[in-house]
Amino acid sequence: MCESESVLPVSQPDMTLSDQELFGDDHPHDHCGVFGVWAPGEDVSRLTYFSLYALQHRGQQSAGIATSNGKQILVYKDQGLVSQVFSEQSLQGLRGHIALGHVRYATTGADVWRNAQPTLGPTPTGTLALAHNGNLTNTVELRELASEIADDGEDFERGASTDTSLVTALLGMADRIPGPTPFIASPSVTPSETDGDEAAPASSLADNLEPAPLVGAALKVLPRIKGAFSLVFMDENTLYAARDPHGYRPLVLGRLASGWVVASETAALDLCGATFVREVEPGELISIDASGVHSRRFAVRRSNTCVFEYVYLARPDTTIGGRRIVAARHEMGAALARENPIEADLVIPTPDSGTPAAIGYAQESGIPFAQGLVKNAYVGRTFIQPTQSLRQLGIRLKLNPLREVIEGKRLVVIDDSIVRGNTQRALVKMLREAGAAEVHIRISSPPVLWPCFFGIDFPTRAELIASSMSVEQVRESIGADSLAYLSIYGMVGATGQGTSLCIGCFTGEYPETIPAGTPVPGTPDATPC
Numbered sequence: 001m002c003e004s005e006s007v008l009p010v011s012q013p014d015m016t017l018s019d020q021e022l023f024g025d026d027h028p029h030d031h032c033g034v035f036g037v038w039a040p041g042e043d044v045s046r047l048t049y050f051s052l053y054a055l056q057h058r059g060q061q062s063a064g065i066a067t068s069n070g071k072q073i074l075v076y077k078d079q080g081l082v083s084q085v086f087s088e089q090s091l092q093g094l095r096g097h098i099a100l101g102h103v104r105y106a107t108t109g110a111d112v113w114r115n116a117q118p119t120l121g122p123t124p125t126g127t128l129a130l131a132h133n134g135n136l137t138n139t140v141e142l143r144e145l146a147s148e149i150a151d152d153g154e155d156f157e158r159g160a161s162t163d164t165s166l167v168t169a170l171l172g173m174a175d176r177i178p179g180p181t182p183f184i185a186s187p188s189v190t191p192s193e194t195d196g197d198e199a200a201p202a203s204s205l206a207d208n209l210e211p212a213p214l215v216g217a218a219l220k221v222l223p224r225i226k227g228a229f230s231l232v233f234m235d236e237n238t239l240y241a242a243r244d245p246h247g248y249r250p251l252v253l254g255r256l257a258s259g260w261v262v263a264s265e266t267a268a269l270d271l272c273g274a275t276f277v278r279e280v281e282p283g284e285l286i287s288i289d290a291s292g293v294h295s296r297r298f299a300v301r302r303s304n305t306c307v308f309e310y311v312y313l314a315r316p317d318t319t320i321g322g323r324r325i326v327a328a329r330h331e332m333g334a335a336l337a338r339e340n341p342i343e344a345d346l347v348i349p350t351p352d353s354g355t356p357a358a359i360g361y362a363q364e365s366g367i368p369f370a371q372g373l374v375k376n377a378y379v380g381r382t383f384i385q386p387t388q389s390l391r392q393l394g395i396r397l398k399l400n401p402l403r404e405v406i407e408g409k410r411l412v413v414i415d416d417s418i419v420r421g422n423t424q425r426a427l428v429k430m431l432r433e434a435g436a437a438e439v440h441i442r443i444s445s446p447p448v449l450w451p452c453f454f455g456i457d458f459p460t461r462a463e464l465i466a467s468s469m470s471v472e473q474v475r476e477s478i479g480a481d482s483l484a485y486l487s488i489y490g491m492v493g494a495t496g497q498g499t500s501l502c503i504g505c506f507t508g509e510y511p512e513t514i515p516a517g518t519p520v521p522g523t524p525d526a527t528p529c
């Protein structure tokens, strides 16, 4: 039985957590877009707060911000949306020149306060705060390592039970990990196009500086971590960012007039007025402090960015791998129209993320595009809701058909994906009740057949509708007149990324070996209390 999800810190009823909480207390205070900013003179907590709004679609279960004023790190986090978690008062309390922020959607570890991020942990020289987007596949091995090097009885996860809390613990204890650093990265720097700007020095090629405090720890720990991680972390004076060698999840570097930001998506850079510098490379560790941006490599770059970022996850106004997401989705819709034409009167999108593909389908097919469904702007993503009943209720709350548009019409309804089939089953029913003459479903990705181990909690295979049913059986189950999916070739082609993508949930072939017994994210095995 899980503890109550509303477990709050006893000593800090205002939801803040400080380094004071880390030591000498056997009850650590029970307590996924990422964002980080290093910008002296800026209101970094407010900048992070607004940027988290731009990333809210990536996780709606909890939100948190950590700041450092150079002496102390403070974390404020709670269950809920960014707008629900933060108030003027809480932001006022978060002062400093470095901040990081997180919006969570749990994949490993339950959706409880103590698992919310940023996490906080001790280091030999101070404190570290960390935010993670992704999901690790070797948590068993990492937990064993942490248990071996922890002091007797030390609760190294500090009450949490996530893959993220393990990384935090290991970074803090890296000096205790036996053996040499597995991969000695060169202390090279990655000059940016904006080097030379005096307001915020970028890395200098004559880099004789002492590395930032956590660089050594990160170079020791990061090569041991398997799976997906786009990390943003900080100590009192330095902001760090790292991306796993496959680059499953996006992570970008941007520049402000007076500093630097890192964010899951370029849309967050737009919001905070930062210019895009470049992506954090797969296998790269970046540190940012008063001396500039320093880059080190902890693993060989592989590059297998998640294709589902292009299909559904990322915002349409984000760019990944040089490809604007909205353009990729238009092209997926156009390819879908070429592969699966049908005679119809109207093309109707399934808001939100089905809309760009519907525009592409309509343009390519010549069938008029119409908004046949009104979306309630205050209801979020239903796929990212934690339970089946919430997802079903969410669809009803979210979408309502416009009878005057659809009555008597043959409709092609476009959506980006079918996972459990909830959305299309509910929609077909609603559209028929509203008088549609025919309902043809076209999906701008192939059938999802396999689980994801890298940060998306698709259900188990048993719950994935396409894994146990043929296309014809799925059509029958959702009640449509016809159903067709985009091919893998069509989907991948639309991203413009060649073959360097993860497409594991469509093919069952993942870019890396999944250790036997790795729990499927989102299942009880992966989300123990």
Ligand SMILES: O=P(O)(O)OC[C@H]1O[C@H](OP(=O)(O)OP(=O)(O)O)[C@H](O)[C@@H]1O
Residues within 6 Å of the ligand: 312, 350, 351, 352, 353, 354, 380, 381, 382, 383, 384, 415, 416, 417, 418, 419, 420, 421, 422, 423, 424
């Ligand atoms: O087959 P299902 O289990 O219903 O899942 C698939 C649906 O979930 C997603 O939409 P979601 O409502 O999460 O978000 P969106 O508004 O961004 O499209 C996706 O776009 C599909 O519409």
Ligand SMILES: NC(=O)CC[C@H](N)C(=O)O
Residues within 6 Å of the ligand: 032, 059, 104, 105, 106, 107, 108, 109, 115, 132, 133, 134, 135, 136, 162, 163, 164, 455
């Ligand atoms: N969606 C995510 O990126 C989740 C991050 C991390 N695995 C957690 O569960 O907190």
Ligand code: SF4
Residues within 6 Å of the ligand: 248, 305, 306, 307, 308, 309, 451, 452, 453, 454, 455, 456, 502, 503, 504, 505, 506
């Ligand atoms: S398995 Fe699917 S959702 Fe997971 S990273 Fe690969 S493409 Fe993305």
Ligand SMILES: [Mg+2]
Residues within 6 Å of the ligand: 350, 351, 352, 353, 354, 415, 416, 423
């Ligand atoms: Mg949808």
